[in-house]
Amino acid sequence: MGQQSSSHASTAGHHHPKYLAHHFESMAQQNASGKLGMWLFLGQEVLFFSGLFLAYVLGRIFYPETFLAAHELLDWKLGALNTIFLLTSSLTMALAVRGAQVNSKPQMFYNILATLFLGGAFMVVKYIEYSHKFHDGLLPGHFFDAAKAMHNGAPANIPGAPAIFFAIYFVMTGTHGLHVLIGMGLMIWLLVRINRGDFNSENHVYLENVGLYWHIVDLIWIFLFPLLYLVR
Amino acid sequence: MFQKLRSLVLKSSSAAHAGGHGDEPHVLPLSTYFAVFGTLLVLTILTVVVSVIGLPQPAAIIVAMIVAIIKASLVVLWFMHLKFDDRFYSLIFVISLFFLALFFVFTSMDVLSRGHVNPEENAFSQDGQLLRQEYMKKK
Amino acid sequence: MESNRNNMTQSAHAGTAGGAEPNYINAHKGIWSWMTTVDHKRLGLMYLVGVLGFFAVGGIFALLVRTQLLGPTNGWNTGKQEWLFSGDTYNKLFTLHGAVMVFLVIIPSIPASLGNFFLPLMLGAKDVAFPKLNLMSFYVYILGGTFLLISIATGAVDTGWTFYTPYSTTTSTSVISAVTGVFILGFSSILTGVNFIVTIHKMRAPGLTWVRLPLFVWAQYATSLIQVLATPVLAITLMLLAIERTMGIGIFDPKLGGDPVLFQHFFWFYSHPAVYIMILPAFGVISEIITVNSRKQIFGYKAIAMSSVAIAVIGFLVWGHHMFTSGQSELASAVFSVLTFAVAIPTAIKVFSWVATMYGGSIRLNSAMWYALAFLFLFTIGGLTGLFLGTLSVDIHLHDTYFVVAHFHYVMMGGTMTAFVGALHHWWPKMTGRMLNEFWGKVSCFFVFTGFNITFFSQFLLGTKGMPRRYATYLPEFQTWHQLSTLGSYLLGLGFSITLVYMIASLIKGEKASRNPWGGRSLEWETDSPPIEHNFHVQPVVKHGPYEFPEIDHSMSTGGGH
Secondary structure: OOHHHOOOOHHHOOHHHHHHHOOOOHHHHHHHHHHHHHHHHHHHHHHHHHHHHHHHHHHHOOOOHHHHHHHHHOOOHHHHHHHHHHHHHHHHHHHHHHHHOOOHHHHHHHHHHHHHHHHHHHHHHHHHHHHHHHHHHOHHHOOOOHHHHHHHHOOOOOOOOOHHHHHHHHHHHOOOOOOOHHHHHHHHHHHHHHHHOOOOOOOOHHHHHHHHHHHHHHHHHHHHHHHHHHHO | OHHHHHHHHHHHHHHHHOOOOOOOOOOHHHHHHHHHHHHHHHHHHHHHHHHHOOOOOOHHHHHHHHHHHHHHHHHHHHHOOOOOOHHHHHHHHHHHHHOOOOOOOOHHHHHHOOOOOHHHHHHHHHHHHHHHHHHHHHO | OOOOHOOOOOOOHHHHHHOOOEOOOOOOHHHHHHHHHOOHHHHHHHHHHHHHHHHHHHHHHHHHHHHHHHOOOOOOOOOOOOOOOOHHHHHHHHHHHHHHHHHHHHHHHHHHHHHHHHHHHOOOOOOOOOOHHHHHHHHHHHHHHHHHHHHOOOOOOOOOOOOOOHHHHHHHOHHHHHHHHHHHHHHHHHHHHHHHHHHHOOOOOOOOOOOHHHHHHHHHHHHHHHHHHHHHHHHHHHHHHHHHHHHOOOOOOOOOOOHHHHEEEEHHHHHHHHHHHHHHHHHHHHHHHHHHHOOOOOOOOOHHHHHHHHHHHHHHHHHHOOOOOOOOOHHHHHHHHHHHHHHHHHHHHHHHHHHHHHHOOOOOOHHHHHHHHHHHHHHHHHHHHHHHHHHHHHHHHOOOEEHHHHHHHHHHHHHHHHHHHHHHHHHHHHHHOOOHHHHHHHHHHHHHHHHHHHHHHHHHHHHHHOOOOOOOOOOHHHHHHOOOOHHHHHHHHHHHHHHHHHHHHHHHOOOEEEOOOOOOHHHHOOOOOEEEEEEEEOOOOOOOOOOOOOOOOOOOOOOOOO
């Protein structure tokens, strides 16, 4: 874009760092815009997941016995382990943002790295869980295999519609897992940029926004865990 | 209340060309983060323990959801800095939750009141489950 | 031209020397500079071209549908099995007409094209808050449109634009690619909404307080709110639909233990508010056109601004009125019916305010104003018939008849598209730097208005007589009305074709436009026509409201005064 800003009367006296985009007046305006945009996006995320949670609620209303019986087939210990992974990753993410605020490159870098690994650990556990379910035939919709499930120790006859429970389980955790993967991708990008020295206490709205996104992913898991694994 | 809301909206957006306001990051002490994290872990253990003990039906889900809401609030308020940030972000978040609630309330209202006037219309729970069972038998 | 008569000189005029400065169209050259542009004005134009292109596609589908309906049966008078299309083809045609018009034309029409172009100009900003995101939204829009076109090429869809289950999960047509297209278009809509809200909050010029915002901006704000909050629910709905279709997960299909009414809840939770995504920007446009061409302070500024927000919120509470006959519970139907009436209140506030604005004004009847008046007439009919349909008992009779078809065409087509074309006339000089031909503008408006009423008023009558929608054939006694309706649709097509011709003519040899041909008072009129790349030579400072016109001198000629 052309450098019109020189003719721009009101910018004359302003501090104009290189990372300030041409159409903003100040870093305050640029950062606030970025964050406002992210919060709106998070509002969008809440409503995106609302459909899945609503499907869960209605599933429970329609098939209460199914949900109570079928959730026993999920391994709450793995779920709890994953909860701890995500909560810890939220902590490291928050510390990374704090690192940016106090202008510490190592604090940013290593905390994001830790967050990335914890996200990876979450996905590994998720993979283990999924492969058990595949092995046991506990799959959504047409792929649900009652005989195989029984053979692998599921109760003889889950009342109602277990295929629907597992459909909801897979769609909810799958959509959530996809968000985790996207978050991990963003973190790799952050690591590159931190390493390049792009972020400091004045300019770290990208880091902050990825952080906000990551926390909302954690937030969704905070509800998924008891709803899917624990409630009796 | 409307006055308050209005001033909130206006304040948040007066920043445009007025120069910096509230740009200095609000740095929390490390201990705060660890305290929040510790609480989250304790609440996780609590919710697992409650589940293993096995409360009666309605109580179990109510307790689980209350604990989850407390955990979520901790994450939102401290990790996401909502407690210290521009109040307008909180407003956005609350609005999105409000619309989520609308979605839940109206849809559940329909589902839970079907067949109250004309029982034949409550096709879902009986027919659907019967069909489902037949389908399962065939497999 | 009486152009600059009441152009109050502001700081923007200080930069008159910049007249030689290249404008946004010729500042950079070559196709690549357009493909990679982050300039909101260029993106607005690109959206405009896309929207108009898809409008032509959807319009052709509509004309084909109407042509089929000239005859009551498939083999009408030809002795053959089929007069024009088979029933299956007909189903695909009306589905594609609906899907293209809703998702590719009306939803992005005013917000994405004119909103992109004028929002930053009206705010006195250099660009939207996130220019790169804006470019991305555009490509996402094109990608989504491509998927819909792929779906057409691979056998099309015959579900209706609503994709109701269980039909959509069992039909053999290419639902998946259509649904993917709509899913992707949703992203474009959400990102544009986020971008606009942030822009309105953070990019306003000094002195531009919330009560000095042009009402078009308020309308865009309310629209964006809905885009951000409702569209994600459509995304999740379509995702579940696609999974249901591929894996049979049984959430919506009663045969697998699901609930088809649930799909309708999910779908209309988005799609009813989406109706307001379509109409709210049109309200904003009408507020601008009527006020500027009445040369008078708008009546009830705050009431109009707040009613936009009120409509956006209440619009979320009424989706069940699409489902009165679906097996939804009686309680829910009654509640939704009552709430539906509530929407009429803010809407009526707007209509009365526009009429009151014209009262005592110095009205200039240019072609934009013609379109605005057509809007008032058509939208009022569309809105009032909505109340018939919102009435529980009446809807049982009228549901899924041509009455519904006529109602929403009066709102969507007579409302939104009329306002959209009116807005093009109003802002064309600013966008292109050329004037449109006023005479042909009025001729086309006449054809559009007349053709529209012939097309759709007859459909009200058909509906009350019991003609169901979405049928390729009908009973012979309906034939006269159907043929009348088809005749009207050809007139409508003619009207829009005339518009296309004189718009192209204007680009080639139109009269050069001044900065402010209509004497508007909002910021977009303070810059050059067409604007320079960064919009304003000097950062504008706002000292008055958007509609503070000088006292009307009634000795001057009123109406058609060019």
